Structures are given as structure tokens and as C-alpha cells.
Amino acid sequence: MSPKKPKAPQNNSATNPDGKCRYPESTNRHVYLEPGVQIDLVKDFRQEYKAAQQDSSAHNQKELFWLKVSSGLILVYVLVTTWQACSTRKLVVTSQETLSTSESQFIKDQRPYIWISDIKMVTPVDKQPISAKIYFANYGKSPAIRMVTTGTILFGKDAFNKADWFFDGLDNTRISDKQKSSEIIAPPGIPPDPEKSHIFTTIQSSDLVQNADELKSLLGRDYAIVMVGRAEYFDSSGVFYRSDFCLYNLTAGPSAYCHKHNEIH
Numbered sequence: 001m002s003p004k005k006p007k008a009p010q011n012n013s014a015t016n017p018d019g020k021c022r023y024p025e026s027t028n029r030h031v032y033l034e035p036g037v038q039i040d041l042v043k044d045f046r047q048e049y050k051a052a053q054q055d056s057s058a059h060n061q062k063e064l065f066w067l068k069v070s071s072g073l074i075l076v077y078v079l080v081t082t083w084q085a086c087s088t089r090k091l092v093v094t095s096q097e098t099l100s101t102s103e104s105q106f107i108k109d110q111r112p113y114i115w116i117s118d119i120k121m122v123t124p125v126d127k128q129p130i131s132a133k134i135y136f137a138n139y140g141k142s143p144a145i146r147m148v149t150t151g152t153i154l155f156g157k158d159a160f161n162k163a164d165w166f167f168d169g170l171d172n173t174r175i176s177d178k179q180k181s182s183e184i185i186a187p188p189g190i191p192p193d194p195e196k197s198h199i200f201t202t203i204q205s206s207d208l209v210q211n212a213d214e215l216k217s218l219l220g221r222d223y224a225i226v227m228v229g230r231a232e233y234f235d236s237s238g239v240f241y242r243s244d245f246c247l248y249n250l251t252a253g254p255s256a257y258c259h260k261h262n263e264i265h
Contacts, residue, residue: 111235112141112188113243113264117136119132120133130205134201134203135197139188142188147199149231151245154225154228156207160226175232221251223249226246230243
């Protein structure tokens with residue numbers, strides 16, 4: 001028996017149905033570009049970056065717009081608040097001024113007014129000072145408290161000049177600071193008979209009438225005898241007031257007020 005012949009190696013190549021050979025596909029791929037075709041990756045990246053920047057710029061513009069709007073609204077709010085605060089402050093100041101004015105007007109309306117209600121001259125005699133009794137009344141609406149008075153009688157040719165010197169000597173110094181005197185309370189109202197009032201003061205001249213001839217000369221001339229004085233007082237709130245008076249004699253009748261030094265402060 002003859003030995004078997006070894007089989008010839010078979011061809012493992014795949015064949016198509018048509019009998020053509022099929023070769024295994026390779027994993028290595030190659031891109032072939034035809035002339036005129038260009039791939040520019042940098043350009044694409046640049047366009048993408050430009051588009052992103054445009055989007056970011058638009059977003060920033062919107063944020064800036066709303067920021068401006070918000071700032072404007074805050075500014076308007078601050079201005080309105082400041083205006084309201086100023087208006088409130090002005091209203092408060094105006095109210096305080098109105099209240100102060102009303103209070104001051106009320107005090108002025110209710111304040112005491114001390115003035116002369118009557119004068120009784122004492123008939124002068126030789127070798128004696130000239131004297132007079134001054135009656136006061138409170139023409140105001142509230143009592144005058146801590147009332148003090150001072151005064152004198154001047155006579156001679158320079159009586160009016162002496163009156164000026166009298167008030168210059170008083171200046172703005174209070175009577176109570178210079179001399180001790182009993183304090184009087186003057187209720188409001190005018191008494192029907194001034195001579196029965198307890199609110200009066202007696203003033204007299206510091207000089208004496210030298211003789212009968214001088215006395216006759218004084219009584220026979222107008223303006224020869226001048227009566228001056230001051231009354232100081234307070235109201236119940238402690239506000240200080242004063243009344244200055246100046247009168248001169250007339251041969252034909254009662255005394256008359258001088259052209260100055262008759263004031264109420």
C-alpha cells in the first residue's frame with residue numbers, strides 16, 4: 001500500500017462569488033486632498049473666539065445698561081430722600097419759629113404795663129425840696145411782681161439837661177443792683193381812685209428852694225420843674241421790663257409829658 005501524499009496547503013484568501021480574490025482591509029487610512037482644498041483650523045478657532053467675544057460683549061453691554069439704570073434709580077431715590085429730609089427740616093424749623101413767635105406774641109399780649117395813673121404835686125415851700133407823689137397802675141393783663149422805683153425832681157433853667165443826665169446815669173443798670181428798695185406786686189387793673197392805690201412812689205428834688213423869690217419864679221414859668229423816674233418789674237415768667245417817665249410843670253394846668261424819656265421796655 002502506497003503512502004498517502006500530503007495535502008497541498010489550501011489558500012485561505014477569501015474569494016468573491018465571482019471568483020476574484022478579496023484582501024483583508026487595512027486599518028491605516030490616508031486622506032488625499034485634491035489641489036485647491038484647504039483646511040485652516042486657526043481660522044475656525046479665530047471665528048469661534050470672535051463670536052464668543054461678541055456674545056460676551058453683548059452680555060457686558062446689557063449688564064452695563066442695567067447697572068446704569070440701577071445707579072440712576074438709586075440716585076433718584078437719594079435725591080428724593082434728601083429733598084424730603086430738607087423739607088422736613090424746614091417744616092420743623094418753620095414750626096419752631098411759628099411756635100416761638102406765637103409764644104413771644106402771647107407774652108407780649110399778656111405782659112404787665114406799668115404807667116402813671118396820677119400825679120400829686122406837694123406845694124413847695126421856702127427852704128424845702130420840691131416833692132410829688134406818683135401813682136402807678138398796671139394796664140396789662142398779668143401781675144407785675146418785684147416792682148421797684150426811683151426818681152427825682154429837677155428845677156431851674158437847665159432842668160431838661162439834668163433830665164438827660166439822670167437817665168444817662170441809670171444807663172441799663174437795674175435799680176435793684178444799685179439800691180435796696182421794698183418790692184411791690186401790682187395786680188392788673190386801673191383803680192377808680194388813684195389816690196387810694198397802694199402802688200405809688202414819692203419823689204423829691206435833691207436841691208432846696210432857696211427863697212420865696214426863687215419859688216415864685218419856678219411856679220410862674222412853664223418847664224421850670226421836671227419830674228423824672230423809672231419803674232422796674234417782672235412778669236410771672238421772670239421776664240424783665242421797665243417804664244421811664246418824664247414830666248414838666250405848666251402854669252396853666254396839670255403837668256405834661258416831655259418830648260423824650262417816656263418809654264416802656
